Amino acid sequence: MTTDSAQMMGTQEAALAVAEGVVDAPARARFAGSTNRGWRRKLALFAIYAILLIGGLGMVFPFVWMISSSLKMPADIYSLSLIPPRPTLANYREVLENTKYIRWFLNSLVIALITTASVAFFDSLTGYALAKFSFPGRSVVFVLILSTLMVPTEMLVIPWYMLSINLHWTDSYWGIMFPGMISAFGVFLMRQFFTGVPDDLIDAARIDGFGEFHIYWKIALPQVRPALAALCIFTFLGNWNAYIWPLIVTRSEDVRTLPVGIAFFSTESSSAFHLIMTAASMATVPVLLVFLIFQRQIIKGIVLTGLK
Amino acid sequence: MRLTLERRRWLWAYVFIAIPLLFFLAIRIGPAVYAFWVSLHRWDPIAIDRPFIGIDNYRAMGSDKVFWHAVRNTFVYVILGVPVSLVLSLGIALGLQQLLRFVGFFRVLYFIPYVTSLVAVGWVWRWMYMPNGFFNEVLASIGQGPLKFLGSPQTALVSILVVTIWQGLGFQVIIFLAGLESVPTMYLEAAAVDGASSWQRFRDITFPLLNPTLVFLLVTGVISNLQVFTQIRTMSSGGNGGPLNSTISLVLYVYQLAFQSMPSKMGYASAITFVLFAIMLLVTLAQLKLFSRNTNDY
Numbered sequence: 001m002t003t004d005s006a007q008m009m010g011t012q013e014a015a016l017a018v019a020e021g022v023v024d025a026p027a028r029a030r031f032a033g034s035t036n037r038g039w040r041r042k043l044a045l046f047a048i049y050a051i052l053l054i055g056g057l058g059m060v061f062p063f064v065w066m067i068s069s070s071l072k073m074p075a076d077i078y079s080l081s082l083i084p085p086r087p088t089l090a091n092y093r094e095v096l097e098n099t100k101y102i103r104w105f106l107n108s109l110v111i112a113l114i115t116t117a118s119v120a121f122f123d124s125l126t127g128y129a130l131a132k133f134s135f136p137g138r139s140v141v142f143v144l145i146l147s148t149l150m151v152p153t154e155m156l157v158i159p160w161y162m163l164s165i166n167l168h169w170t171d172s173y174w175g176i177m178f179p180g181m182i183s184a185f186g187v188f189l190m191r192q193f194f195t196g197v198p199d200d201l202i203d204a205a206r207i208d209g210f211g212e213f214h215i216y217w218k219i220a221l222p223q224v225r226p227a228l229a230a231l232c233i234f235t236f237l238g239n240w241n242a243y244i245w246p247l248i249v250t251r252s253e254d255v256r257t258l259p260v261g262i263a264f265f266s267t268e269s270s271s272a273f274h275l276i277m278t279a280a281s282m283a284t285v286p287v288l289l290v291f292l293i294f295q296r297q298i299i300k301g302i303v304l305t306g307l308k
Numbered sequence: 309m310r311l312t313l314e315r316r317r318w319l320w321a322y323v324f325i326a327i328p329l330l331f332f333l334a335i336r337i338g339p340a341v342y343a344f345w346v347s348l349h350r351w352d353p354i355a356i357d358r359p360f361i362g363i364d365n366y367r368a369m370g371s372d373k374v375f376w377h378a379v380r381n382t383f384v385y386v387i388l389g390v391p392v393s394l395v396l397s398l399g400i401a402l403g404l405q406q407l408l409r410f411v412g413f414f415r416v417l418y419f420i421p422y423v424t425s426l427v428a429v430g431w432v433w434r435w436m437y438m439p440n441g442f443f444n445e446v447l448a449s450i451g452q453g454p455l456k457f458l459g460s461p462q463t464a465l466v467s468i469l470v471v472t473i474w475q476g477l478g479f480q481v482i483i484f485l486a487g488l489e490s491v492p493t494m495y496l497e498a499a500a501v502d503g504a505s506s507w508q509r510f511r512d513i514t515f516p517l518l519n520p521t522l523v524f525l526l527v528t529g530v531i532s533n534l535q536v537f538t539q540i541r542t543m544s545s546g547g548n549g550g551p552l553n554s555t556i557s558l559v560l561y562v563y564q565l566a567f568q569s570m571p572s573k574m575g576y577a578s579a580i581t582f583v584l585f586a587i588m589l590l591v592t593l594a595q596l597k598l599f600s601r602n603t604n605d606y
Contacts, residue, residue, distance in 0.1 A: 018490050048403045049410075055400065056417030059474065063420065065442055066432040080445050126328040133321035141325060148336040152535060152588060154559050155581035158346060158566050158574050159339035162353065182331045212320040241425040243538045244559075248567055259427040263542065266431050273435045280428040291423045295416050298423070302479065303486040 016226060019303040063284065069277035077274045091278040095265075100253055101282060104261035111173055111257060112239040115180050119235045122182045124228060127190025128216050132202060142191070148184045157248060164249055175249045176257065180239060186231045189305055193227040194220060230301030240287065258283050343578045351575035358575075365579035375580065377553045378561040381465060385472065385536050385557065386591075390529040393473040393480060394522070400477070401484035402510075415485075419478035426475060430542030433471045434458065437543075458543055461554035468555055471539050476532070480525050487521030488514065523595065530591055534584065535559050558584050 069077060070091055072084040079085060095101060130142050160179055169175035197220055205215045221228070246257045256264070262283050266276045291298060311319065347365055349358045369375045404414055421429065436442040437457035447453030457467045491514050499509050537559040544550040548564075558580060566577035 018486050045406065045408075048406050052400065052403050052407070052414055056414055059418050059477070060420055062429060062432045062436065062474075063424075065436060066429075069435065078440055078445065080442070080449065122328050122331075125324050129321045129324035133317055133324075135318040135321040138321075141329060144337070145328070145332055148332055148340075150585075150589060150592075151336060151340050152581065152585055154535065154537075154562055155343050155578070155585055156336065156339045158578055158581075159342045160335075161567075163339070165353070179335055181335075182328050184332065184336070187328065212317070216324070237423060241427075243425075243427055244563070248563075259425045262425070262431070263427050266427075271438075273438070276431050277435060280431050283428040284424045287423055287425070288420065291420065292416070295419070296412075299415060299419065299482055302482050 016304070019226070019300045063288070066277050066284070067281050069274060070281040072274055074272070074274050091274050092282070095275055095278045095282060099261065099265050099279070100256075101261070101279070103254060104256050104258045105286075107173070107255060108240055108258040111177055112236050114173075115177050115239045116232050116235045118177075118181045119183050119186050120228060120232050123186030123231065124190045124194075124221060124224070125216065126182075126187045127192075128194045128220055130187070130191045131194035132197070132199070132220065145184050145187050149188070153179075153244070157245060160245070161248055170249050171252050171255050173255065176246050176255070179245060180235075180242075183231075183235065186235065189227060189231055190224065193224040197223045226300070226304055229297065230304045233298050233301045234305060237287075343581060346575055347578035347582055349575045351573075351578070352571040353574060355571065361575070365576045366583075368576060369580065369583065374553055374556065374561060378556045378558045381554070381556055382534060382536070382558045384465060385469060386530050386533045388466075389469050389472055389533050390526065393477055393529065394525060396473070397477050397480035397525075398484050398518075400481045401488055404481070404485060405488050415482070418481050421475045422478040424475075426538040427542050429475065430471065430539050433467075434543045437467055458545070459551060461550065461552045464544070464550040464555045468536075468539055468543050468550075471543065472533070472536060475539075476529070480529070483521060483525055484518070487518045491517045527592055527595055530595065531588055534588055534591070537563065 064082065068082050068084060071087045071089070072079065073086050073088055073090075076085050126145070130138060156179070164170045164175045169178065201219060201223070202215055205219050210219070241259060242257070243259045243263070246260045247263070250256050250260060253261070253264075262279050265279050269275050348360060348362060350361050350365075351358050400418060404411060407414065438444070439454055439456070439459065443457065444454040447455065456463060458464050495513050495517075496509055499513055504512070536557045540550070540555050540557055540560050541563075544555050548556075550556065562577045562580050562584075565573040565580070
């Protein structure tokens with residue numbers, strides 16, 4: 001893996017190379033030369049390992065404590081022991097029985113999946129049109145979409161709420177989803193990456209007689225797959241964890257998303273922290289598992305979007 | 309009449325962007341304009357009468373103590389939170405870059421908080437901060453404390469800030485790692501051959517080349533810290549903005565005014581969102597101007 005600067009290459013490949021470098025090259029070829037002074041170097045390296053390990057354990061400690069608390073009997077909840085003195089799954093049974101956890105989980109899943117699919121399709125389509133077609137008004141459209149990035153969501157929440165009331169969208173999946181169905185950030189991202197796709201490729205396909213939609217779908221889109229994957233990851237995580245809008249637009253328990261449901265349940269359980277920690281575990285552990293499985297792709301995707 | 313090839317392509321482009329363009333007009337731009345209209349009224353959604361009051365909502369902020377509290381707190385979240393997290397994450401990224409093995413493992417450790425729901429982890433921290441929670445039990449076991457953490461106006465904001473930094477750290481570490489990865493090794497090697505110390509190499513080569521990364525993280529960090537909401541609502545008792553409003557942020561105040569207060573003050577809340585918008589715009593432009601001397605090619 002070469003590590004020439006992204007600026008020097010200035011292409012999509014450069015961004016990809018950096019992303020790969022962060023994830024795949026465990027350590028780039030260190031230049032041992034002048035810094036290698038035997039034991040001093042080793043000692044410094046050992047210190048770095050030690051500090052990073054302590055810091056890293058600190059980073060995950062809240063999760064360890066959360067899971068540990070969720071497995072404790074109510075009477076043991078104040079024990080400092082990480083390993084529950086009398087481990088139990090009763091808290092999980094209680095949360096499952098007293099909340100609509102499964103319903104909330106499915107709500108979140110369906111909403112995040114539909115939103116992600118919509119964002120992936122419309123954002124790539126728009127990004128492609130803006131990058132590869134020259135038509136009157138193109139820069140106006142681009143600036144218009146880009147300018148919406150500057151508007152904070154909080155400003156729009158009040159008009160969205162009024163709109164939802166008037167059109168009876170409150171308490172529905174659509175009501176939760178509609179503001180996020182297309183993302184300006186994604187349009188920008190996809191446009192950046194489609195710009196790197198060679199025009200020759202598209203022209204050749206036109207000469208071969210393929211239709212414009214076919215060219216977008218079958219020829220251009222596969223070229224930007226890493227960026228598209230990154231956009232999907234971002235969109236999914238964002239919607240899965242979204243809080244303020246789902247909180248505002250839902251009233252009934254049945255359409256709550258997982259974060260909103262957990263928030264209400266935790267507030268209502270006041271200080272029953274064995275149950276609150278169980279609910280928190282049930283909300284975070286599935287995401288953590290998915291993250292651990294796909295961590296390389298996810299981190300690569302984050303790098304990729306951060307570079308553009 | 310047959311369309312020319314060029315016109316046909318235009319048509320396709322318009323077909324491709326039609327739905328997204330309508331979407332942005334209807335869901336982003338229209339509501340933004342409407343929000344400004346709302347901000348010029350005394351607006352309670354269930355009242356029949358919503359009188360036009362000009363810029364009175366904007367004037368009212370001047371004498372609103374809670375508003376100034378929220379402004380002050382929001383600036384603390386930004387001015388304290390952003391630099392601390394940038395220094396921490398750059399330090400961690402530099403450390404990670406030195407490692408020869410287990411890099412993936414460490415990266416995952418630091419990144420985990422970023423993917424989890426703030427509501428869930430907010431409750432976990434709230435539990436650890438409790439008078440009889442983890443931190444105070446540890447303090448008690450060494451004969452210290454108890455500290456009030458979220459329960460005292462002096463410490464509540466910092467306690468929440470710690471969680472905010474903790475949650476966003478992994479993202480910044482990853483982006484810094486990418487920035488470090490794109491610093492050409494040959495420059496560093498050449499400097500080392502010429503006898504530059506590792507601090508000199510960092511100061512004169514790595515750091516200037518990291519400028520684009522730094523600007524990116526600074527802008528995104530400031531914008532997200534200006535909008536803190538979830539962690540405050542989760543960790544302040546009753547979601548009210550803490551003891552004596554010591555943790556309330558602008559966004560939380562907007563939420564309270566529009567959706568919790570009786571009667572609802574949506575006009576005033578909208579006006580505050582425009583102040584927030586103006587702050588975000590100014591800060592972003594200032595940062596881009598100050599720091600982006602050599603980022604044009606990035």
